[in-house]
Amino acid sequence: MARARRNKSYKLAQIYDRRSREVPFNAEVAEVEVDNPLALDSGEKILAIRSIRSDPLGRLHAHHQIDEAQYRGGRAFQNDWERAERGPQAVDTTREYVDGAGTREPVTESQRQAVLRLNRVERELGTDGAALVHDVLVLGLTMDQIGQRRAVRTQRWNDYFARRFRECLDRLALVYGFATETGTPRVDRRR
Secondary structure, three states, X not given: OHHHHHHXXXXXXXXXXXXXXXXXXXXXXXXXXXXXXXXXXXXXXXXXXXXXXXXXXXXXXXXXXXXXXXXXXXXXHHHHHHHHOOOOOOOOOOOOOOOOOOOOOOOOHHHHHHHHHHHHHHHHHHHHXXXXXXXXXXXXXXXXXXXXXXXXXXXXXXXXXXXXXXXXXXXXXXXXXXXXXXXXXXXXXXX
């Protein structure tokens, strides 16, 4: 009988749940499956909770409105945008103080590659598509807010922006290599 108790406690020791039981009042969260950072074997997954409150791409993915390739293409675009952006930088207190303007740091190779990929994305999406992707993925605007910025406030325009944004995500998935273009034409199902 002691042996059975020992085996049972051993099995219970392997089961653990790291999910938070309390979330803030106004939280918007979704469960996602991620790689286990404590795993002994590669490929083990655990469930985690991710905030989707100010993440339009994460919200669309969590509600299964876009697929994995579209999600990863959008994240790759965001990553390139962050890498290429050279905005205001913090003061480096370890550098020697000199009167006047400081010298700019040189552009790194990863920044240069990110800018080249962003230029290709803009050519692929066109001006309107690139502006729409920027508004959603960089500025975090909703379709309603995009319509307000463009002075079109009807539901029909919101639906158009949402459909166009998904088309742009398809193109991003192709550009970044998360999807391949199929040679078969689409079948019109409205007949």
